[in-house]
Amino acid sequence: MYKLTGGALDKIMNGIDIEKPVLQILGYKKLPSNTNKPPTDRYRLLISDGQRMNSFTMLATQLNHLITDNTLSEYAVCEISKYALSSVNNGGKEKRVMLVLGIELIAPGEEVKCKIGNPTNVEAKPEPGNSNQPHSSTAAHQNGAAKQEKKVSNYNSSSDIATTPIAALSPYQNRWVIKARVTHKPPIRTWSNSRGEGKLFSIDLIDDSGEIRCTAFRDMCDKFYDMIEVGNVYYFSRCMLKAANKQFNNLKNDFEMTMTNDTEIIPCHDNNDDIPGMQFDFVPISRVEQKEKNDIIDVMGVVTTFSDVQHLQQRSTGRDLTKRDVNIVDDSGVTVCVTLWGKQAEDFDGSNNPILAIKQARVSEFNGGKSLTIFNTSVVTKDPDLPEAHKLRGWYAAGGHAETPKSLSRQGGGGDFNAPLHTFQEVSDARLGDKLNAADPYTVVATINLIRVENSVYKACPVDGCKKKLIDQSTGVFRCEKCNKDFPNFSYRLIASMNIADATGSRWITAFNDDAEKILGMSAQELGELKENDNDAYMQKFGEASFKRFTFSMRAKSEVFQDEMRVKHNCVSVAPLNYKTHLTYLIDKVSKLAHIEKVDSN
Missing domain, CATH: 2.40.50.140 (Nucleic acid-binding proteins)
Structure with missing residues (x-):
């Protein structure tokens, strides 16, 4: 018979940290999405410690595959390696919810075949004055309260600020603080339309439970943009939480944050080794061929060739654009063209075959081939300190550089630098x-x-985009036959x-x-x-x-x-x-x- 951690649920729901409790899955329920965009499924678990059972348990979305592949089947026995507590409004009362962030299967349901013990429904008893305080098993500190219970303050053992994991954020409760690392901060963008004009910037945040995007508009840009630095860790609070707009937000989170006049952002100067850096979900370049147009993926490859900066004009708006094409290859033996734009294109140096780790590249199609495009939310990291990058560098140095890879991209547009080298x-x-x-x-x-x-x-026509040779009329006036105009000036x-x-x-x-x-x-x-x-x-x-x-x-x-x-x-x-x-x-x-x-x- 499998031994569960009896009494664990009562203690956990009352804020006592239990290290790696062994619990049984008695069932799950798929919850409806709060967004009209393509949803990320969320699952509610019914779990038991043999004495009590609790249905106020959520599975972190990054663990959804354990449901879809039937790992967490009925009666499965598991060890909870990491969890967090949050609270929701349930019928006008604050109810604690356990969020499962890490779980290991001990025995599958078909092997156990039955419910262990005779558990009854658990009713958590939150301590007075703390019903809104989030908790986690990841970093505990002593509260000094009666019974010497260990109050759990997520990610922060050296501070009095109690935090909530990103994965536990809910629009049903707004008294939360998250501690997160900034992984991406693109330049401020401006807009102008019939309803007015303004500016905005977005940042991507991460903790060890997940990612989320936070956007600032107008005055909030001036207030926070300069103080926020990529790579640093901050406490974020009093932001508005809403359903993520998946048309512009490709992070794996149903929600996104918007800064308000009440928003507080405080730098965290503690030891932040427990907050991860940017997370990648790399796709081998060989699999890009099977991706659909406009799919968003993470890739990594060695730069083999790169074009010069190219200047062109957008047909629809007449706006000047700058681009550069870069060829990357990985150990799948396939190469693909990546297009950089704007400042990234101008600043790029591909000499000495650097490794590029690209987060959120968009799949494009041209002439029957596939390529990748970098856009405003993409992140390009050169020579990252990642195990995958060190492995790729070893492959390239050991002989990968001498292989002739298959190219997914086709020539066209601004350059044919992917064309074969001939005498x-x-x-x-x-x-x-x-x-x-x-x-x-x-x-x-x-x-x-x-x-x-x-x-x-x-001497060419001074009109942008014309470039036609002018006729010198020997009167100080030059004529362009294409534009059918006379000009007193010209450009060489x-x-x-x-x-x-x-x-x-x-x-x-x-x-x-x-x-x-x-x-x-x-x-x-x-x-x-x-x-x-x-x-x-x-x-x-x-x-x-x-x-x-x-x-x-x-x-x-x-x-x-x-x-x-x-x-x-x-x-x-x-x-x-x-x-x-x-x-x-x-x-x-x-x-x-x-x-x-x-x-x-x-």
């Missing part, structure tokens, strides 16, 4: 660009032989026709403004002014670019010119050569040609 001889052999009206992407490592100086700098732009070569051949290619600026090391405006004021220095700039080596992302496309078919090679992007990555590629290629299974690049 010019391989481009010819593969007949890239031979098909009319179809562009073939490829990447080549090549050296600049010559840049044509004539017509490289031109670059178009560089150049010959580049590798060991197998050469090609004439065309690089446009942004890439030409990178090659020449000056902006189009600076070069245009240099041409007007110092032609010798202008010519010297083009000479200095010769014999420089770059990685070129190219598109080869057939076109008809003067009744003759020819292949035109346009530069999509250009980047300095990453010698470490290129050396790894060459060693792998030589190994295959020489039928060597493995060459140690170290």
